Amino acid sequence: MEILVASSIAVLTACGIYLVLRSHTFPVILGISLLSYAVNIFLFASGRLVQHLPPILNKYGEGSYTDPLPQALVLTAIVISFGMTALVVMIALGAFLSSDEDRIDMNDSPETGDSS
Amino acid sequence: MSHLIILPVVLPALVAPFILMAIRHHLDLQRIFSVAGTLALVGVAFILAGQAADGDIQVYELGDWRAPFGIVLVLDRLSALMVLLTSLLALAIVLYAIGTGWDKRGHHFHALFQFQLMGVAGAFLTGDAFNLFVFFEVLLIASYGLMIHGGGAERLRAGVQYVVFNLLGSTLFLFALGTIYAVTGTLNMADLAERVSSLSTEDTALIRVGAILLLLVFSIKAAVLPLHFWLPGSYANAPAPVAAFFAIMTKVGAYAILRMYTLVFGPDEPVSKGLVGDWLLPASLLTLAIGMIGVFGARDIAKLVAFAAIGSMGTLMIAISIFTPVSAGAAVYYIMHSTLATAMMFLIADLVIERRGRALQPSLRMPQSGLISAVFFAGAVAMAGMPPLSGFLGKIAVLQASYGVPEQALIWAVILVTSLVAIMGFARAGGIIFWKTLDPQEPDDVSDTDLHTDLTEAKSPIVALPFVACFGLLAGLVALTIFAGPALQYSEATAAQLFDPSSYIDAVLGGAEK
Numbered sequence: 160m161e162i163l164v165a166s167s168i169a170v171l172t173a174c175g176i177y178l179v180l181r182s183h184t185f186p187v188i189l190g191i192s193l194l195s196y197a198v199n200i201f202l203f204a205s206g207r208l209v210q211h212l213p214p215i216l217n218k219y220g221e222g223s224y225t226d227p228l229p230q231a232l233v234l235t236a237i238v239i240s241f242g243m244t245a246l247v248v249m250i251a252l253g254a255f256l257s258s259d260e261d262r263i264d265m266n267d268s269p270e271t272g273d274s275s
Numbered sequence: 276m277s278h279l280i281i282l283p284v285v286l287p288a289l290v291a292p293f294i295l296m297a298i299r300h301h302l303d304l305q306r307i308f309s310v311a312g313t314l315a316l317v318g319v320a321f322i323l324a325g326q327a328a329d330g331d332i333q334v335y336e337l338g339d340w341r342a343p344f345g346i347v348l349v350l351d352r353l354s355a356l357m358v359l360l361t362s363l364l365a366l367a368i369v370l371y372a373i374g375t376g377w378d379k380r381g382h383h384f385h386a387l388f389q390f391q392l393m394g395v396a397g398a399f400l401t402g403d404a405f406n407l408f409v410f411f412e413v414l415l416i417a418s419y420g421l422m423i424h425g426g427g428a429e430r431l432r433a434g435v436q437y438v439v440f441n442l443l444g445s446t447l448f449l450f451a452l453g454t455i456y457a458v459t460g461t462l463n464m465a466d467l468a469e470r471v472s473s474l475s476t477e478d479t480a481l482i483r484v485g486a487i488l489l490l491l492v493f494s495i496k497a498a499v500l501p502l503h504f505w506l507p508g509s510y511a512n513a514p515a516p517v518a519a520f521f522a523i524m525t526k527v528g529a530y531a532i533l534r535m536y537t538l539v540f541g542p543d544e545p546v547s548k549g550l551v552g553d554w555l556l557p558a559s560l561l562t563l564a565i566g567m568i569g570v571f572g573a574r575d576i577a578k579l580v581a582f583a584a585i586g587s588m589g590t591l592m593i594a595i596s597i598f599t600p601v602s603a604g605a606a607v608y609y610i611m612h613s614t615l616a617t618a619m620m621f622l623i624a625d626l627v628i629e630r631r632g633r634a635l636q637p638s639l640r641m642p643q644s645g646l647i648s649a650v651f652f653a654g655a656v657a658m659a660g661m662p663p664l665s666g667f668l669g670k671i672a673v674l675q676a677s678y679g680v681p682e683q684a685l686i687w688a689v690i691l692v693t694s695l696v697a698i699m700g701f702a703r704a705g706g707i708i709f710w711k712t713l714d715p716q717e718p719d720d721v722s723d724t725d726l727h728t729d730l731t732e733a734k735s736p737i738v739a740l741p742f743v744a745c746f747g748l749l750a751g752l753v754a755l756t757i758f759a760g761p762a763l764q765y766s767e768a769t770a771a772q773l774f775d776p777s778s779y780i781d782a783v784l785g786g787a788e789k
Binding site (some may be wrong): 201207228258 | 405409412416419423424427428429431433434435436438439442443445446449452453454456457458462508682757
């Protein structure tokens with residue numbers, strides 16, 4: 160199971176990094192989403208992978224348990240990355256509609272830099 | 276347990292939704308409440324700084340959960356100082372935004388600004404690494420909104436870059452935290468410090484990876500050289516008051532490095548020995564050099580100030596990366612100077628841009644040229660680190676701190692040469708902006724800038740307020756110079772506290788048993 164989870168994180172991260180390095184906003188946003196999936200699984204796995212165990216200590220103190228903290232962390236991370244992705248889509252859409260251009264790089268000559 | 280510690284987080288967190296929900300259509304009320312909230316924050320910050328000044332470390336346990344299990348806020352000298360600096364800066368910027376009418380060029384400026392204040396104050400106060408991440412996100416998401424405030428195609432595109440870069444930074448932050456948690460099983464900073472120091476030396480590969488990942492994250496925030504790409508484009512295209520407030524955001528990165536790499540991954544810790552300083556110092560030297568060369572080469576006033584901000588971060592990071600108590604003291608002093616000076620330069624750049632356009636080329640003489648040139652001159656003196664202002668004292672302190680370090684010759688050479696480059700760069704910019712004015716009789720490309728001037732004259736109803744903000748920041752710099760003795764003493768005491776992590780750990784973990 161470990162090798163499966165680890166390699167899926169690796170593949171997600173690799174795809175994410177490849178997409179992030181593209182020059183248009185849409186693949187970049189997809190890349191960010193993939194990266195955030197990868198990091199969510201990674202965080203989840205940082206509490207060790209176990210099966211069929213409760214996320215709380217048994218009241219008799221017997222047996223093992225799965226670490227509940229990474230689950231809480233991952234929940235926070237999911238909410239944040241979800242919100243951020245929605246936000247970046249909106250900003251990218253605004254940028255595309257107002258400049259008819261969805262390249263992520265900008266030319267920075269001072270003539271075109273005036274926006275105030 | 277005093278509840279005052281959490282007030283810098285709670286107060287903006289209450290003011291912001293109130294502005295957003297109850298008075299969203301009343302700009303005047305928004306302004307009143309925003310200023311009042313910020314003023315109250317200044318007051319709270321002063322009280323907190325007074326409490327922290329005697330060297331006590333106060334711990335606030337949220338929900339009364341004991342330290343390694345619950346989240347704690349920790350008030351020591353450094354965090355109190357940073358909160359105070361944030362609140363003073365915020366006050367100047369709110370006044371500037373109101374005075375220039377920036378706050379009515381888009382919606383929700385004041386609400387977003389308060390949210391950002393909450394994030395920054397929280398990041399400075401928290402004693403928990405994951406909580407630090409959360410507050411980073413709070414301040415970032417508010418800053419995304421502020422960054423594109425006012426709209427415009429160019430600004431939106433710069434905003435996309437800024438958001439994407441910071442999202443990548445956040446992802447990296449999570450990877451770092453996951454790695455650290457996997458090794459230590461805790462994210463409370465004091466608890467981390469204890470566990471990291473008790474790790475056996477064979478077991479440290481993974482935690483070292485985590486430490487370096489974390490350093491990368493904070494370096495992105497602090498715009499240290501290979502990771503500075505986002506800064507010039509974003510800051511130059513952000514609305515001016517926002518760019519000025521971002522002066523404290525780069526310092527959040529510097530603060531986090533200073534905190535984590537003295538407390539958790541200390542310079543004498545066997546786990547992290549030679550891990551950070553050796554890499555950070557060359558990067559900081561390069562940051563300083565690139566920043567000041569950028570000042571010399573910029574063709575755009577806002578870019579010029581953005582590069583000056585990078586340069587001043589470089590100086591600050593040099594002081595931090597030496598990692599001795601003396602250098603950390605210099606760094607703390609330089610943080611105060613650099614924040615005020617950078618913010619002031621962004622505001623002045625905006626005053627200039629509003630009157631003559633942002634390209635660094637001769638144009639018509641602008642209104643209030645004399646007054647603006649005076650503050651520009653003072654700001655340039657401060658940024659370049661010339662006497663008599665505090666930049667000079669800060670640089671001397673940094674030079675002094677590097678005395679006896681193996682790389683001393685290199686550090687001195689870079690700092691002194693870049694100071695010269697910065698002086699030339701600012702002199703060139705000032706000469707073009709204020710002296711090379713076109714004759715109004717000559718018709719070449721005048722009509723464009725003329726139109727611009729007319730537009731902005733109509734836009735700024737309260738003319739005095741922007742200058743009040745600029746001179747307020749300048750007064751801060753002057754105060755830092757006049758009261759350099761006490762300020763440096765406070766900085767040294769702060770550094771001493773940082774390099775004695777046991778008091779921090781005892782305060783956080785020991786307080787739990789009471």
